[in-house]
Amino acid sequence: MGRRNITQVSDFILMGLTDSEEIRLVLFTLFLLIYLITVLGNVGMILIIYLDSQLHTAMYFFLSHLSFLDLSYSSVITPKTLDNLLTSIKTISYMNCFTQMSFFVFLGATECFLLSSMAYDRYAAICSPLHYPVVMSTRRCCSLVFGSYLIGFTDSFVNVLCMNKLHFCNSSVIYHFFCDTSPILSLSCTDTHDIEIMIFVVAGCTLVVSLITISVSYVSILSTILKITSTAGKQKAFSTCASHLLGVTIFYGTMIFTYLKPSKSYSLGRDQVASVFYTIVIPVLNPLIYSLRNKEVKNAVSRVMQKRQVSKQLK
Template identity: 85%
Template structure:
């Protein structure tokens, strides 16, 4: 390594999504609208759950944290992306780059295990309805949420420690619109084989454990639903899971496609499309998925609006 021109760069250049000014302005408008809808939808979901006593249940406790994660998730990436779309200067400092990546990994890993906790909650509600209040006590719900954040923090620590050891031989251009792990690995001039293995194991374990938890929960749920004799009972049980299953399918499919592969197979076009979807679009979709298919949320919104009008 002694003959290499290895240096520690002070900043990076994000290549962004396109060089065309017209397309950049169109993307800016689109992403700004999506981000505003993301903020409105997730903040609205948190406020409705907090203000309506009828939504003070484990399911909505988890959902409020999911909204917080989605809001934070989008805010880590989208504002910087919007700024870069409006200017030709797309530099990001080394510190800000790794800070952005750290929060991104932390929030993504936390969301994985929060979705697992939500699957366990649905399992308890459908498979053990008489013991639901005991199984999903306030203490257990808080422990599951705290554990999700803690695992997210541990996952982030592994990624940051590994990526902070990389060196860049005067290479500054990140072929992405934000500081993502695979793009940074592809930029490094040092041997990343061992680091890739560690990150793959860390990310793979996070996805695998959470997916196994979700799969086992839903196998038990499906088995219980099939034993229900009434059609209305089956429909009600399915409706309580449909939103969560849809959210899980969208989130995990893009995550697996992007991260569970070697950095050498990193593709600028395909990875950027997938990244736009899970960093900008999915945080907007989740509140829509959980509210449009949920009568309780709609009724709660009506009650909050009516209460606000009456107070005036």
């Protein structure tokens, strides 16, 4: 690099979504409302599953962890975004920036494999109903969840090791509303080719392997459903998978659109819209999808409310 001024910056500046004060106020109100619904929806889902014994099954065990991930996922990004929309000071420290990025990668990768585990659970329930209690034992469910978190941590660790090799020369302005990999790589004055390949391979393996697992599971599920003779049986089988399949389609659609492409095709406006969707919008959609389309969850809410009313009357 010769005598070029290479420094390790102490702060970054997040440019955010817009410079217009009117639009920022609208976005702040909208994102705050979405975040409050996200917190209430996911915390509510976790509590309902915990309080109602009839939901203590493999599917809802996975769903409670999905709600935890969505809650954490949103909380890593949204509060700082809300703060930047209200204030003119948009700085974030180097440490906080990389901490935000590492948690973002960790939670995102974990959710990928948790969704794969949920697809495997639906496969076992529909394709091998008689062996389902044995196949999806408590030990196996815990192993799948632990494995999802472990893979997420590994992905995040590799990402941090790669990004920690970067140096920054003149600019510390991140043209994004949170610390994501692509805009930070674009700031570096060092050669990022090898780092980009490593991150692309890790992210690609995470998305592709988990997506293949989901695809194979649902191909088997579809094949089994088509063999069911009764219309009622087909509808019941489809209903058990519809919520999960919808959530998977939305999550993977935006993630693949954003990350599985060459870095040269990075577009600020287009990627920011996609990023808003999977960091802020998707965490609020999952509890709505799984509760509004699920009779068992609705019945569980009714049972919990009835128990509370009875306990109040007894007091």
